[in-house]
Amino acid sequence: MVNNPYIYTISEITSKIKLILEGNLHNIRVMGEISNLVIPASGHVYLTLKDNYSQIKMVIFRSKANLLRFNLQDGLMIIAHGEISVYEKRGEYQLIADHIEPAGYGELYLAFEQLKEQLRIEGLFSEAHKKPLPMVPNRIGIITSPTGAAVQDILNIITRRFSNIEILIYPVMVQGETAPSDIANAISQMNRLPDTLLPDVLIVGRGGGSIEDLWAFNDERVARAIFDSDIPIISAVGHECDFTIADFVADLRAPTPSAAAELVVKNKRELVERIEVLSIRLRHAIQKDLDLIAHRLKRLKESSALLRADYTVLQYQQRVDEITLALSLSVSNLTKLTLARLETITGKLNTLNPSAILSRGYSITFKLPEETVINNANQVKKEDRIRIHLHKGEVIAEIRDIGEECTQINQV
The missing domain is CATH 3.40.50.10550 (Hypothetical protein af1403; domain 2)
Structure with a gap:
């Protein structure tokens, strides 16, 4: 016979268990493997956290789930911080988590790797999508x-x-x-x-x-x-x-x-050198083709088959003349086109050359001592020192007056 005469109702014993568990397990960290992960439309996260011997239900409410920087998935080992809560209606207890971090990984590192793999699979890293500069x-x-x-x-x-x-x-x-x-x-x-x-x-x-x-x-x-x-x-x-x-x-x-x-x-000198290299390569390629054509023509002229019949020789000679004329026109046109492109590029470079602009009377003005380029009167004030870079030489000056149309300076 049991000595304690008191008989608990289900609600009473559940409330007592709730009081004990929630009173003692309210600031805990639990490590386990995610399983049975469910994320309904509400945005709350429901899962089971387990190890080799036991398991516990876990909930992450939407406000906390939205703060996660990595994706939860079945099989992922995590460390959850939170508190134990008893659901009295069912007599079940669960872990209410307010912070999650991956076990063995940094949170940011895992988020980085997950997104990197996702985008790689989608093809965002593919060389086929890279655009030339x-x-x-x-x-x-x-x-x-x-x-x-x-x-x-x-x-x-x-x-x-x-x-x-x-x-x-x-x-x-x-x-x-x-x-x-x-x-x-x-x-x-x-x-x-x-x-x-x-x-x-x-x-x-x-x-x-x-x-x-x-x-x-x-x-x-x-x-x-x-x-x-x-x-x-x-x-x-x-x-x-x-x-x-x-x-x-x-x-x-x-x-x-x-x-x-x-x-x-690119540095302007590098561009000029690159154009010169391309020009040399183009000339060599054209010369190589011309030499090959000349060699083939020579072999045709020396062919024994051609020597056996005057008529055949005349036919081939006519064909050789046609080919020679066509090649000459083709090479001439290609050379003219190439030279025209080189002149266009060279002209563009000369137009962009700051020295050419300065030689037409323009100048570049720098604010001292920062050496920043001045393109608006609002950038300077009275008594500021400036350096004016001319086509030949430089002038160090001091601002005496500033206006919308005129800024008075004194040479220092």
């Missing part, structure tokens, strides 16, 4: 923070190599919650510009930082915006050792923002 861009778009060192590095290199290339800067946040949507929207907006403003190439990037700082460039929205862009895109995120999802999707990856500027704007 223009040889000489007329207009370059830059999507980055307007206050970071990256934009200054890019501008300095582009101005030094080709100072008259037009540059469009679309300022965005490069880290923080709004950064991914800012960057994706900027890429989309650049692609919608009219032809008169449309860039030939885009540089999208920022300076280095931690994985959290660079995380905007691992966002799916940014990756898909890069893939959908009709304008070729160079990704320039972080330092040489930093890789992001944007790097894999972009048409070209640059290890740093400075390297991106060097890739998109």
Whole structure:
């Protein structure tokens, strides 16, 4: 006979169990393997967390599930933080989780690998989708923070190599919650510009930082915006050792923002040398074809079959004359076309040459001591020192007066 005479109802004993469990297990971490994962339209997550011997039901409410940076899946080992809750109506207990992290992996690393694999399967990294960069861009778009060192590095290199290339800067946040949507929207907006403003190439990037700082460039929205862009895109995120999802999707990856500027704007001397190399190769190819044709003609003339019959010789000679004339015209036309293309490219380079512009009376004015190019009177104030670069020589001057049509300076 049991000594305790009290008899509990089901509700009473369930309430007592609830009080004991919830009172003692309210700030716990549990590790296990996900199974029976269900995510209904409500957005709440229901699953079973198990090990080799036991299992427990677990719930992640939508407000917490939306904060996850990686995808839950059956078979994934996780560590869940939360509290035990008793569902009195069924007499069941479950774990209410408020934070999840992958066991054995960093949360961001797992999210990175999951998205990388998903986009790879979809073909966003395929070389077949990579667009070539223009040889000489007329207009370059830059999507980055307007206050970071990256934009200054890019501008300095582009101005030094080709100072008259037009540059469009679309300022965005490069880290923080709004950064991914800012960057994706900027890429989309650049692609919608009219032809008169449309860039030939885009540089999208920022300076280095931690994985959290660079995380905007691992966002799916940014990756898909890069893939959908009709304008070729160079990704320039972080330092040489930093890789992001944007790097894999972009048409070209640059290890740093400075390297991106060097890739998109070739040095003028390099362009001239490249044209000369192509010209030499073209001449050699034409000469090789001419030598081969001449050799074949010689063999035809010396053929014993031709020597046996005068009539046959005349027929072949006529055919040889026709071929020779056609080849001569073809080679002449090809040579003229090639020279015309070379003259066009050379003329374009000469037009873009800053020295040629300066020789026509123009000048470039730099604000001292920053050495920034001045193209608006609003950039200077009285008593500012400036350096004026002329066709021959330089002038150091001081601003004495500023107006909308005239800025008075004194030479120093």
